[in-house]
Amino acid sequence: AQKVTQAQTEISVVEKEDVTLDCVYETRDTTYYLFWYKQPPSGELVFLIRRNSFDEQNEISGRYSWNFQKSTSSFNFTITASQVVDSAVYFCALNSGAGSYQLTFGKGTKLSVIP
Amino acid sequence: NAGVTQTPKFQVLKTGQSMTLQCAQDMNHEYMSWYRQDPGMGLRLIHYSVGAGITDQGEVPNGYNVSRSTTEDFPLRLLSAAPSQTSVYFCASSRTVMNTEAFFGQGTRLTVV
Numbered sequence: 650a651q652k653v654t655q656a657q658t659e660i661s662v663v664e665k666e667d668v669t670l671d672c673v674y675e676t677r678d679t680t681y682y683l684f685w686y687k688q689p690p691s692g693e694l695v696f697l698i699r700r701n702s703f704d705e706q707n708e709i710s711g712r713y714s715w716n717f718q719k720s721t722s723s724f725n726f727t728i729t730a731s732q733v734v735d736s737a738v739y740f741c742a743l744n745s746g747a748g749s750y751q752l753t754f755g756k757g758t759k760l761s762v763i764p
Numbered sequence: 765n766a767g768v769t770q771t772p773k774f775q776v777l778k779t780g781q782s783m784t785l786q787c788a789q790d791m792n793h794e795y796m797s798w799y800r801q802d803p804g805m806g807l808r809l810i811h812y813s814v815g816a817g818i819t820d821q822g823e824v825p826n827g828y829n830v831s832r833s834t835t836e837d838f839p840l841r842l843l844s845a846a847p848s849q850t851s852v853y854f855c856a857s858s859r860t861v862m863n864t865e866a867f868f869g870q871g872t873r874l875t876v877v
Binding site: 653658684686692693694696699740742744749750751752754755756757 | 799805806807809814865866871
C-alpha cells in the first residue's frame, strides 16, 4: 500500500516570506517516484517536479526548491520570497512499484500569499 | 499543442441520468486515466487505460464505465448519476505508466441533484 500525507491543510504567509510545504510518503517499494503539482484558483493541475527514489539530490528551480530525504520519507517543497501568484493548492503525489498505474495524491495544502 | 482536452467543463445532472465525460489527448500517450477530486480528499483514481482496448479499475470505480477504442480518446460514462458523484473530474495522460509527468485536462465540474 502507498500513502501520501500532507499534514498542513492551509497555510497563509505574507508576500516575500519563505514557506515550506511538507510531504510524507509511505511505500514498501524500493523504486518509486514523487511528484509535486500545483492547482491555481483556475483549477488546472500543473506539474512542478518529478523525483525518483534513487536520486536524493535536492533540486532548485528559481524560487522553488525541493528537499528529498529517504531517511524520513519526506519530500518537502519550499518557496522562497513568496508571491501572490504562488497562491494555490499544492499536491504531493507518489507512484510506486514496478509497472504501477496509480498516482496516489496527498490531500493537498492550500497556500495563500497575502500582499 | 492542445494537450488533454476535456468536455464539458460544467454539467448538472438529475439523479438517475446518464452521461459521458469526454477526454482526448493529442500527444500519442499510451497511458490515460480518470481521477475525481473532492474537497479534502485529494485526487482519487477511477479508471485507467494502458493502451487502446485495455482498461482497468482504480481506487473508486463503482458507478463508472470506460472504454478505449483509440489511443486519443478515453471517455468516462456515468451509468446512473447519484449525488455522491458530485465532484470535479480530471482526465490525465502520460507517455508511459505513472512514473512520468502526467498532463491533466482542465477538469469537469459535475453536480448531481
